[in-house]
Amino acid sequence: MTIESRLSPLDEERMEPQQRRVLDAILGGPRGNLDGPFLAWIHSPELADHAQRLGAFCRYGTRLERRLTELAILFTAAWWQSQAEWQIHEPIAREAGVAESVIEALCEGREPAFERDDEALVVRLGRTLYTTRRVDEALYAEAVSAFGEPAVVELVGVFGYYALVAMTLNVFEVRRGSGPLPFDEPPAV
Structure with missing residues (x-):
């Protein structure tokens, strides 16, 4: 699938050695491609290097079930209306x-009718964090009881990392493919 953006295209023949090293690490890792924010971050190899290692952990290495990690990512994509992330x-x-x-x-901006309590909790935690920039004692205690303290720390890391991803994709107008976009684009300011 093609990736489009407002970034200047990479010229592999003119890449700096550090860009090449980071590109090789990304392509040789669990992602196997220069998809999403890496298309932008590779323009700053230092950022790309740190971000790709954090991202690999947030996506593949947390204590959370993959279903919950991906739900947190989708919630973040919908919150930021990040086309490519979605x-x-x-x-x-x-x-x-x-x-x-x-x-x-989530895509339509509605509250989901959850069949699983753990999914409702992930979205409640994300919504509270993004809306109030805090999590009250009751919600915190509920999350720790459900997932354990280390997993809550990691979940907050997933929300934070994918907010960075969403901002990157939105600023550089990264799109995957040429089909319809999941979210309406906001009017130009």
């Missing part, structure tokens, strides 16, 4: 077990 992670979330009704509700 385009990349929507099929992955479905494959990981997130219900179609939850995916549709």
